[in-house]
Amino acid sequence: MLQIGEFAGVTGLSVKALRHYDEKAVLVPAEVDDRSGYRRYGEGQVRAGVIARALRDAGVPLPAVAAVVAGGGARDALSERRRRVLEDRAREDRAFADAEAVVRVLAAPVAVVEREMVAQPFVGQAISVDAQDAGSMSDDDAEAVLAELFERLRASDLGPSGQFWTTLRAGEQGAVEVVCCWPTPVEVDDERFGAEAFSGVVPARVELVATWRPTEGETLPDGATHPAVVALFDALAHRPIDGLRTLEVRQTVLGMSEDDYAVEVAVTVETR
Structure with missing residues (x-):
């Protein structure tokens, strides 16, 4: 078993993030001490922790991360995130181009x-x-x-x-x-x-x-x-x-x- 600090060091997730993921049922520790509330993680949870961090770094929403930890499908989650990012980026590019056009047109004398x-x-x-x-x-x-x-x-x-x-x-x-x-x-x-x-x-x-x-x-x-x-x-x-x-x-x-x-x-x- 790994103490929460050890698990954080191995996976790259912060202790604060691990506590939050436990509260949101994204990555639940294998054991929680009844008296101290101290969390312990199994060695087999390291993979899930590393994947969870990678997905969150890519901006995958927490509910989608929870679904991956529970049932797999990390590639699909990343593909969906990328699709949404590209859509947002294209929308932002259009808005930026429109704003440039408005500023440029308003600068011309009338x-x-x-x-x-x-x-x-x-x-x-x-x-x-x-x-x-x-x-x-x-x-x-x-x-x-x-x-x-x-x-x-x-x-x-x-x-x-x-x-x-x-x-x-x-x-x-x-x-x-x-x-x-x-x-x-x-x-x-x-x-x-x-x-x-x-x-x-x-x-x-x-x-x-x-x-x-x-x-x-x-x-x-x-x-x-x-x-x-x-x-x-x-x-x-x-x-x-x-x-x-x-x-x-x-x-x-x-x-x-x-x-x-x-x-x-x-x-x-x-x-x-």
């Missing part, structure tokens, strides 16, 4: 100007998104709504009279709504396009506008806040807005080519 705009009628339709799972909505969802609205406006001889835009607003029960809008030449009745669509007018206003053009080969990670939005809020920090109850950020894409386009983000700073 043009921000003020401009005056006349009142603009529009027809819109909202897509409700769970605020806890904003990534559940894709660009394809918005494009489908915009395409349907476009065809209905064309069929009704109501334009559209310009480029679409999207904006966000609070929905019901904590949801967020992505509102897809097309400009129209005249005001339209709400009932014209059914219950899902609605009409409105963006009033005559002064806008603060940020325009971003991508550099060659640059892409934004999925879910990243757009650099034009960040630049717009940087500018708003130095441009107080008085008299507006809500801050509606309108975003549109200028140009139809993947190689030549710009993203424009605007917010009203003064109504006329």
Whole structure:
């Protein structure tokens, strides 16, 4: 029999670890003195102790180590641990690359100007998104709504009279709504396009506008806040807005080519 200190020296496990493994039923000593509580290990437990240490050094979870000590399967436990480590490493590599891309894109200058705009009628339709799972909505969802609205406006001889835009607003029960809008030449009745669509007018206003053009080969990670939005809020920090109850950020894409386009983000700073 080996005293706990001797067993620790042979296996490389600390006395503290051995006590913990006993408490968790991972590696139970062969004998425990009833009066002193002193632990003793059998010579045949050395192999299990060495394997337990090797598995723990590799990060194998304690329950899996206990299963190996009880029934074997050390190679399988290591293979499973390696698979999980490689998955985590790949996920971390992607997160690191995305973070580098965000920092790099935000470092590029974005043009921000003020401009005056006349009142603009529009027809819109909202897509409700769970605020806890904003990534559940894709660009394809918005494009489908915009395409349907476009065809209905064309069929009704109501334009559209310009480029679409999207904006966000609070929905019901904590949801967020992505509102897809097309400009129209005249005001339209709400009932014209059914219950899902609605009409409105963006009033005559002064806008603060940020325009971003991508550099060659640059892409934004999925879910990243757009650099034009960040630049717009940087500018708003130095441009107080008085008299507006809500801050509606309108975003549109200028140009139809993947190689030549710009993203424009605007917010009203003064109504006329």
